[in-house]
Amino acid sequence: MIDARVAALAGEYARALRPEIETLFRQQWADPELPGMEVRAAARLANWLAGHGFAVEKGAGGLPTAFVARSGPGGGPVAALLAEYDALPGLDNEAAPVRKSLGLAAGHGCGHNHIGPANAGAAVVAALVCRELGIGGEIRVIGCPAEEILWGKIALFRAGVFAGIDAILTSHGDYQTGALSRPCQAVVSGEFVYASESGHGGQTGQRNALLVAEEAVSAAIRAIETDYPGVLLRHVLRKAGVMPSIMPSETRLWFTTRGFDYERTRGAYEAIARLASDAARHGGVSCRHQFISESRGYLPNDTLGRLLFAAMRAAGGPQWTEADLAFMRALCHACAPEEQMEIDSEIRYFDSGEDYYGQDDGEVSWRIPLGRVNWAYPKQVPIHHWAWTALSGHPAGSPGPLAAAQALAMATVTLLGAPALIVDAQLELRRRVAGIGLTQPRLGALATMTQAPESFWAASWVE
Numbered sequence: 001m002i003d004a005r006v007a008a009l010a011g012e013y014a015r016a017l018r019p020e021i022e023t024l025f026r027q028q029w030a031d032p033e034l035p036g037m038e039v040r041a042a043a044r045l046a047n048w049l050a051g052h053g054f055a056v057e058k059g060a061g062g063l064p065t066a067f068v069a070r071s072g073p074g075g076g077p078v079a080a081l082l083a084e085y086d087a088l089p090g091l092d093n094e095a096a097p098v099r100k101s102l103g104l105a106a107g108h109g110c111g112h113n114h115i116g117p118a119n120a121g122a123a124v125v126a127a128l129v130c131r132e133l134g135i136g137g138e139i140r141v142i143g144c145p146a147e148e149i150l151w152g153k154i155a156l157f158r159a160g161v162f163a164g165i166d167a168i169l170t171s172h173g174d175y176q177t178g179a180l181s182r183p184c185q186a187v188v189s190g191e192f193v194y195a196s197e198s199g200h201g202g203q204t205g206q207r208n209a210l211l212v213a214e215e216a217v218s219a220a221i222r223a224i225e226t227d228y229p230g231v232l233l234r235h236v237l238r239k240a241g242v243m244p245s246i247m248p249s250e251t252r253l254w255f256t257t258r259g260f261d262y263e264r265t266r267g268a269y270e271a272i273a274r275l276a277s278d279a280a281r282h283g284g285v286s287c288r289h290q291f292i293s294e295s296r297g298y299l300p301n302d303t304l305g306r307l308l309f310a311a312m313r314a315a316g317g318p319q320w321t322e323a324d325l326a327f328m329r330a331l332c333h334a335c336a337p338e339e340q341m342e343i344d345s346e347i348r349y350f351d352s353g354e355d356y357y358g359q360d361d362g363e364v365s366w367r368i369p370l371g372r373v374n375w376a377y378p379k380q381v382p383i384h385h386w387a388w389t390a391l392s393g394h395p396a397g398s399p400g401p402l403a404a405a406q407a408l409a410m411a412t413v414t415l416l417g418a419p420a421l422i423v424d425a426q427l428e429l430r431r432r433v434a435g436i437g438l439t440q441p442r443l444g445a446l447a448t449m450t451q452a453p454e455s456f457w458a459a460s461w462v463e
Ligand SMILES: [Zn+2]
Pocket: 110, 111, 112, 147, 172
């Protein structure tokens, strides 16, 4: 499926660009920014692409930290790669096998310091190979902010930024190496703000916003268990109170529902929203519902999955050095001292079962065929955890995304050189969505995320 000449050229260019890509891995990691606030991370990638001849549009779709970068003569198919670059609050850590904060607001506990440069790197490699082989069409990199709250691609989609794209390829670190054609979770997310009068905790008869939020949580857990088995409910109290003798005046409760059945996951969220406002009524406090986003889970696509599987095999899996393995062993020991390190180094095709995560590209995958490769980290290193941040900042984290970059480049060139494959992928998508009424995904926090994203992270946003 992957032409030997394409594989050889992509390998050559990827090797030549490797120092630049690895520099970007390190720079993105050392300067983590919260979702919606990735000003420097987005600029770093956009400027790097511009330096390699891409025409860059910053602030795409009206989102300050989004961009679109284009390369190629056009006039043929458009293949896009997704760049992500946001980091997670509270997960900042040194690149060491021990919990030690650097004092930063965020950390790359999901490895998006790798995804942006690896996928942008794939685009640059693919553009060079296409030019050399005289392959037309266009390669587009979509710079996607705020993936971690499953928000950015929903906003970009609604703004029309994905229009005209024929196929999308992307990558992520995980516990498996290879290509995927199986669903991940749908996610619906929103915040409930309970407010009442503050006052001295010794007085009686006061309204307590925190107590109401806690009651809403208990009611929601019971309702999901009884009425929505299979749907997961997750919540945090982002703002609870200050001290027991000051009655909390505002409490913020962030709920997400997650599941493989989109309609049920949505239905569960609606049920919880009703319970959340019922709790406010009973407790005599006000409740404001601030919706954040909703995204379908990934729609599998075997046409792209098989292509990416072939490309991963042609590129070869991650090549860890002894020093890389020693670091990962130390990290595993810190996370799971009783266990031996397990790391999946075999390249496989995953087309049965499900993946546990949600991604905002899931929504897009129902409109445009989308394929993803994964590279593995040790099973003992939890994702969305300080240890993943540590690994993402260490050279041991790099062989996976470097292999993915090479595979994505080969697959991109193959698609542009054989538009019939894109047609197949689109026909497959149409077969899979036949009979499903796709509606515009709902989105909240648009003014907040575009004008004052810091207020989102300070839990003070109002919409
Ligand atoms: Zn991620």
